[in-house]
Amino acid sequence: MSAVSTPMAPWRGLSPAVWILVLARAVNKIGAFTLPFLGVVLTVEFGASLGQTGVILAVFGAATIPSRLLGGQLADRLGRRRTIVLGLTGCAVAQLWIAFSHALWSAVLATILLGFAFEIYEPPSQAMIADVTDPEDRPAAYGLYSAALAAAGVLAGLLAAAISHWDLRWLFAADAITCLACSVLVALTLPNEAREPKEPTPTVPVWRDRRLMLLLAGGTVFATIYMQLVIGVPLTLLEQGLPKSGTGIILAVSAVTLIAAQRLLRVQHLDDFRAIATGYVLVAVGLVVVALAHSLAIFLVAAVLWSLGELFLLARYLTQASGLAPEQARGRYLAVFGLSWGIATTIAPLTVTQLLASAGPAGLWLTTAAVAAVLAVLQPWFRKRLAPA
Structure with missing residues (x-):
């Protein structure tokens, strides 16, 4: 098609x-x-x-x-x-x-x-x-x-x-x-799944694909940043003495941003690595704004920024993972890549609570922003390692 x-x-x-x-x-x-x-x-x-x-x-x-x-x-x-x-x-x-x-x-x-x-x-x-x-x-x-x-x-x-x-x-x-x-x-x-092969090939070495393992590592960092936002923003609002209802408002603004930006932004012409680098830059800027925020209005500005970043990141990581996979092993490749979310869900509560306790909201979000910025800078390196052999 x-x-x-x-x-x-x-x-x-x-x-x-x-x-x-x-x-x-x-x-x-x-x-x-x-x-x-x-x-x-x-x-x-x-x-x-x-x-x-x-x-x-x-x-x-x-x-x-x-x-x-x-x-x-x-x-x-x-x-x-x-x-x-x-x-x-x-x-x-x-x-x-x-x-x-x-x-x-x-x-x-x-x-x-x-x-x-x-x-x-x-x-x-x-x-x-x-x-x-x-x-x-x-x-x-x-x-x-x-x-x-x-x-x-x-x-x-x-x-x-x-x-x-x-x-x-x-x-x-x-x-x-x-x-x-x-x-x-x-x-x-x-x-009916006519495009699937009639006889699956169980010998595809999914776990020995170094490119998939590298993509899993990058995807896990992104997923951890994402889960830190999910877990850490409500806690940060409490730390700042802002109303609990602010979390729902932030989630709504984030969702509207993702939907509207899908229709308005010219992102389709970017290749995966440029799109991912752009996404990490936007996420990093949004996280810096969160670190400095003391009012709900500023948190909403930050939500728009990190949501624009997620627009570039969420779809492109899945695109890369599906592109690496042989058709007969696509489900297994995407399953292995999807482990990034399980790992992130385990890591994020620990990093959020430890950084909040030791460095406060500003330390948590500035550290996370620095990680996002490093991932943006590393995209040319990922491009070389993920290129077809």
Whole structure:
């Protein structure tokens, strides 16, 4: 297929399969408002201590790592569509199990199951987008994917605020319903995977691909910066004595920026490395503004800047990872690259809390800005190492 992308209409001509995947993932994201409340449910509803809750959530996070690897394996062997349906259905079963649990041990088992199912659908979704788009259209396709998730995240927060006034278990029931709805949508509307090879080739040395390992390292740094913003900005607002509601406003501004900039910025003509360097520069500037911010208005300016940077970074890293992969191993390559988010989710809480305690908000964000600036400077070096052999 061939799709023509213009600066003002970067999504025109994308495959219908891309739009279906984006819609399904966005609906699922809207329903995925349970995670911030999982610790509360374990503590309040099931009587877990704070220490027990921390261990349970850590086990959940650890379970998401093999979950993503399993999703990559199944995507290449079982097929993209079947794997997406399997992952979404698994999430729904686990969510319903949590909702109807009456003892802590039962909720813990359900939480572990949720972790093992949680990331299964990501690698096949990302791989299918690469399957049905030409290389030059992948930045636009992955950009649409990221923008839809950003918008859905804002709606998720609003729904969570509304439903959380009732029994918190209803959150998990609602999330299960959205997972099942998405699995039905995917099963009924996604095309057959004719572009996939009939016989998978299990001998592709995914873990011995040095370029993939280098890309994983760079992607992990980016994901850690991203997760530090997610975790650290609310804490920074508290440190500055600003209202808690400011976090929701910042998230909304970030989502609107991502969506609007997708339509307005002329980013398609940049190659991946120039786009990534530009993204890191914007993120670094935004982080410096955060370090100096003492009012919500300044935080909103910073949010616009780092969100513009994320626009360049999110889609281009996925484009690079899918471009490295042989078609018969694309799911596994994207699964391995996606481990960057599991690693970052483990690292970011430690770096944020340690830097906040030792250096304060300014030290946290100036250090993070320096890391982003270094990544921008290193892009010519990455270009040489990631070039085809």
